Amino acid sequence: MQFIDEAVIVASSGAGGPGSRHFRREKHVPRGGPDGGDGGRGGDVVMVADDRSRTLLDYHFERHYRAGDGAGGQGQKKTGRDGTELRLAVPPGTQVWDAESGQMLADLTAPGQTVALLRGGNGGWGNVHFATATRQAPERANQGQPGQTRTLRLELKLLADVALVGLPNAGKSSLIRAISASRAEVADYPFTTLVPNLGVVRHRGRVFTAADIPGLVEGAAGGAGLGLRFLRHVERCRVLAWLLSPADPIDPVDAITLLRRELAAFDADLCQRPAVVCLSKADLLGADADAAARALSDRLGVPVFAISAAARTGLDRLLDALAAHLDAPAASAQEPFDPLREDLPGSGQPAKKGEHLAPARTAVRRKI
Numbered sequence: 001m002q003f004i005d006e007a008v009i010v011a012s013s014g015a016g017g018p019g020s021r022h023f024r025r026e027k028h029v030p031r032g033g034p035d036g037g038d039g040g041r042g043g044d045v046v047m048v049a050d051d052r053s054r055t056l057l058d059y060h061f062e063r064h065y066r067a068g069d070g071a072g073g074q075g076q077k078k079t080g081r082d083g084t085e086l087r088l089a090v091p092p093g094t095q096v097w098d099a100e101s102g103q104m105l106a107d108l109t110a111p112g113q114t115v116a117l118l119r120g121g122n123g124g125w126g127n128v129h130f131a132t133a134t135r136q137a138p139e140r141a142n143q144g145q146p147g148q149t150r151t152l153r154l155e156l157k158l159l160a161d162v163a164l165v166g167l168p169n170a171g172k173s174s175l176i177r178a179i180s181a182s183r184a185e186v187a188d189y190p191f192t193t194l195v196p197n198l199g200v201v202r203h204r205g206r207v208f209t210a211a212d213i214p215g216l217v218e219g220a221a222g223g224a225g226l227g228l229r230f231l232r233h234v235e236r237c238r239v240l241a242w243l244l245s246p247a248d249p250i251d252p253v254d255a256i257t258l259l260r261r262e263l264a265a266f267d268a269d270l271c272q273r274p275a276v277v278c279l280s281k282a283d284l285l286g287a288d289a290d291a292a293a294r295a296l297s298d299r300l301g302v303p304v305f306a307i308s309a310a311a312r313t314g315l316d317r318l319l320d321a322l323a324a325h326l327d328a329p330a331a332s333a334q335e336p337f338d339p340l341r342e343d344l345p346g347s348g349q350p351a352k353k354g355e356h357l358a359p360a361r362t363a364v365r366r367k368i
């Protein structure tokens, strides 16, 4: 299935039905008086987080959505039928913005979470409401209120616990395949992964999610490679796993400096998240793998896990470490992994969150 993480749609709530202008007509009841009922309410537009849905693909193709209008009132004080509510299912992790004002309208994170985005118009009053002592046969009935229309921007930001970050070909997809049931594509050329993959990891009775995002290259912040388009999916991860491979074209310390620089250009906070460092493809180093991991650990000043997705070695220790980070009471209470802080260009003036992105990311959240 195609992975789409952005869509712009136009949604309209239903109009209220008109009130009825009607008079009671019955045998032996002369001048029966007004009995026109009210119009029905227009349908609301409601968005629901549905965990069966993984992408915004549907909204990419179909752009216009409309809830049902309320039906008109009728004689005998009958109220018209309410318009059908329009329920739009989106994957959990979807944020909804007003495309015109740039305001955030909703952030649907929990499966089943529901938010009413547009209220349907009220139905008009029927003439039965307008009878007074002096006006016993009112001709007046109200029209229903019109519905509202809004252009909505939907943005999906995956909600994974752990994000795998590395250069292209570092072995991220191989790792997610090894630790979860994900069938992410693996191949020996860069940019095999073009869209993020999500995997559910089950480890010692614990369940957490991991996201494999496309590889980052130098200049990603400026749009090189697949650019930063998919980094929004890292934004909500609680722990980062940096993957450094002995087959990377550059020295692992240079690689992590480069990766951190690109990530910081997207969001300075990301580099402050708890993180673990992995030396992937450890099988390529044979018996030297542990020594290489120790040497790298000394250079970085943090533990380094030697892992091999192919030989399935070191995975349990890595998952134990990830689980421990996720279980820590407050991630912020931990010492953030920041061994190369001084090396990080512009560390004195961290980039503002999402500075280079489209507008509206800093918009005020509005309660509706």
Ligand SMILES: Nc1nc2c(ncn2[C@@H]2O[C@H](COP(=O)(O)OP(=O)(O)OP(=O)(O)O)[C@@H](O)[C@H]2O)c(=O)[nH]1
Residues within 6 Å of the ligand: 166, 167, 168, 169, 170, 171, 172, 173, 174, 175, 185, 186, 187, 188, 189, 190, 191, 192, 193, 194, 213, 214, 215, 216, 280, 281, 282, 283, 284, 307, 308, 309, 310, 311
């Ligand atoms: N020997 C060995 N090769 C591995 C291991 N993990 C991955 N590879 C190989 O490395 C190559 C790249 O692996 P991927 O998992 O596709 O790497 P990736 O980081 O997802 O790459 P992109 O999606 O392009 O960023 C493939 O040819 C894999 O077979 C490993 O543990 N050992």
Ligand SMILES: [Mg+2]
Residues within 6 Å of the ligand: 172, 173, 174, 184, 185, 186, 192, 193, 212, 214
């Ligand atoms: Mg990949």
